[in-house]
Amino acid sequence: MVADIVASLKHKPGALLPVLHEIQRQFGHVPEEAVELIARGLDLPIAEVHGVISFYHYFSTSPRGRHVVEICRAESCQAMGGRELELFAKQKLGLNYSETTADQQITLEFVHCLGNCACSPSVRVGTQIYGRMSSERFEALIDELGAPALEAR
Amino acid sequence: MAGDPQIKIYVPRDSGAVSVGAEDVALAMDRALADTNATVVRNGSRGLYWLEPLVEVETDRGRVAYGPVTPGDVAGLLEQGLLQGAPTHSLCLGLTDQIPYLKNQQRLTFARAGVIDPLNLEEYCEVGGYRGLRRALTMTGQELVEEVKNSGLRGRGGAAFPTGIKWQTVLNTPARQKYIVCNADEGDSGSFADRLQMEADPLALIEGMTIAGLAVGADQGYIYLREEYPTALEILEAALSLAREKNYLGGNILGSGKSFDVELRIGARAYICGEETALLESLEGRRGMVRPKPPLPAMAGLFGQPTVVNNVLSLSSVTFILAEGAQAYQVVGMGRSRGTMPFQLAGNLKHPGLVELAFGVTLRELLYEYGGGSNTGLPLRAVQVGGPLGAYIPESQWDVPMDYEAMAELRAVLGHGGIVAFDERVDMSEQARFAMAFCADESCGKCTPCRIGSTRGVEVIDHICSNRDREANVKLLEDLCETMGKASLCAMGGMTPIPVRSALRHFPEDFQKS
Structure with a gap:
């Protein structure tokens, strides 16, 4: 599948980022095994592919939880209680940044600005952004994320 | 109700509005309006965020606004005459255009934001859209560059370099292939104008890029959009398809013999890629490392070719300038x-x-x-x-x-x-420390002052705040800021001292911990 993705995008000038995005979209991360296939497909040194993956905060080389919960830690959110929200989130989930809950449901990350500064503080889950976050709203959001998983068991 | 004119209810699909519940409001409204002659239109945001979700209804008097609306308010609003724009409900804000916050603004670049459905090309054209491009198609490259120069427009991304002069350089540099690159990597905290514009009036950006292409002789454009903006991505993709369908993009635009197309590329979370040369590296598929200048991107930019790199708002302003004339912009x-x-x-x-x-x-x-x-x-x-x-x-x-x-x-x-x-609750030593920590996290690592200076900066601020060799460390911080400011390769390391020094200069008491 990785080879197919590479083949379908390699005609683009500067194809490496589009390829990595597509792999992460399909697999949830960029698996270690994919690196050699990407390098071969795009005719790049393996070291260069590694270098690009490690440079960008977005690409992950290990599997993440079903939901990636990101807390904005930039200035506008700080001015509206973002630092307290960060602490609360870590406590509530029992996680530090880049850690995943034992049930593989939630990975916690921070992000530098979601462009939602007029509704600070903000949190993103998947592609959904939540504004005017408070501890209470965060708690409700996490409970909501957890609920379907519990039912599925 | 058959035969009655359709009533339009506007509920924004702007990601900020959606972040505070606009999607649920739109759904509730849709359901409640099922058997009426009213329809929900998803517009962009007017930018009055404390009133979001802001719902508007079109009346003969103009649009009437209600906000902030929750799904639970929908039934009550309809009962109290929302469809007629009745003022009885406590959430009624009166005519949208008369809300002082909006009324007192001078919306040139954002004239259409929140007014139109961002993905309705006909509506875009009815309110002045593509007038600029039609005019541009009758002008020479040099005439277009002159028009932008005469407007006085300076790059809105932050560096404020005169846009027309940048374009002149690209126009004057002979090459087989030239590029227009839109910098949509809006990473600054507190900034959301690019996002709002792309979600509310994406065609204005696409039109501006097309005009830039005509001006300098480029037939390929790229929008480098940050990953943090999934809604803008969706809207821009759809807007690009619309423009292509109606031949405002692609080969032989509107029968002019000129060609231009745009590809959307997504960033991967690197603040430094808002710096133009790092952005170009990233577009070429590499680490977002800053390039030394010269050469200027205008002479050797993307894939070594002459390239205009402009911010979203600069390009959107070009659309206004070409539609209304340089004078209309320059005069304010x-x-x-x-x-x-x-x-x-x-x-x-x-x-x-x-x-x-x-x-x-x-x-x-x-x-x-x-x-x-x-x-x-x-x-x-x-x-x-x-x-x-x-x-x-x-x-x-x-x-x-x-x-x-x-x-x-x-x-x-x-x-x-x-x-x-x-x-008043802010601790300015924490803000200064954050500025250094942010730089350490986001530095591309190419130059030493930025890469190492930022990490040292965090340590030195910690020493100052814990009263360790205070005077010597304040002096050291000043020295460090001086070095970063003067010797960094780009604005990342070069400007990080600005927030740090301003905090230290204006709020020294916050650095005195007992």
Whole structure:
């Protein structure tokens, strides 16, 4: 599948980022095994592919939880209680940044600005952004994320 | 009800509005309107964010606004005559255009934001869209460059370099292939104007890029959009398809014999890629490492070819300038800062949002007359202008007119126009420390002052705050800032000292911990 993705995008000038995005979209991360296939497909040194993956905060080389919960830690959110929200989130989930809950449901990350500064503080889950976050709203959001998983068991 | 004209109800699909519940409001409204002659239109945001989700209804008197609306309000609003624009409901704000926050603005670049359905090309054309491109198709490249020069437009991304001069360089550089690159990597905290524009009026950006292509002789454009903006991505993709369908993009545009197309590329979370040369590296598929200049991107940019790299707002302003003429833009503003600036009010303010005004408005007016003072009700204490690399400005300087040169005199920057207000609870040593930590996290690592200086900066600020060899460490921090400011390769390391020094200069008491 990785080879197919590479083949379908390699005609683009500067194809490496589009390829990595597509792999992460399909697999949830960029698996270690994919690196050699990407390098071969795009005719790049393996070291260069590694270098690009490690440079960008977005690409992950290990599997993440079903939901990636990101807390904005930039200035506008700080001015509206973002630092307290960060602490609360870590406590509530029992996680530090880049850690995943034992049930593989939630990975916690921070992000530098979601462009939602007029509704600070903000949190993103998947592609959904939540504004005017408070501890209470965060708690409700996490409970909501957890609920379907519990039912599925 | 058959035969009655359709009533239009507007509920924004702007990601900010959706972040506070607009999607649920739209769904509830849709359901409630199932058997009526009213339909829900998803517009962009007007930028009055404290009123989001802002619902509007079209009436013969103009559009009437209600907000902030929750799904639970929908039934009551309809009962109390929302479809007729009745003023009885407590959420009614009257005619949208008469809300002072909006009425007192000078919306040139953002004239269509929140007014139209961003993905309705016919509607876009009815309100002036593609008039600029049609005019541009009758002009030579040099005439187009002159028009932009005459408008006085300077790059709205932050560096404020005259757009027309950049275009002139690309026009003058002979090459087989040239490129237009739109920098949509809006990473500055407190900034959301690019996002709002792309979600509310994406065709204005696409039109501006097409005009730029005609001006300099480029037939390929790229939008480098940050990953953090999934809604903008969806809307831009759809807008590009619309433009292609109607031949506003692609080969032989509107039968002119000229060609231009745009590809959307997504960033991967790297603040440094907002720096133009790092952005080009990233577009080429590499680490976002800053390139030394020269060569200027205008002479050797993307894939080594002459490239215009412009911010979203610069390109969108070009659309206005070509439609209305350079004079209409140039006539407002002050000094060498011509036209309007979309200020973005963020952080601890009662009325955060987008305020497009001519240069020259004071910071105090923005904070109080528009922003309404702090959201918490506590006194405001510090205001960061121009993103994470901008200065923290104390109250004694809030009467500064917002203009590139006046800000520079205060050793501050206007940047991309983001304004983040903090109330009196802010600890400025934490903000200074954050500026250094942010730089350490986001530095591309190419040059030493930025890569190592930022990490040292965090350590030295920690030493100062823990009273370790205080005087020597304050001196060391000053030295470090001097080195970073003078010797860094780009603005990342070069400007990080601005917030740090301003915090230390204006709020020294916060660095004195007992």
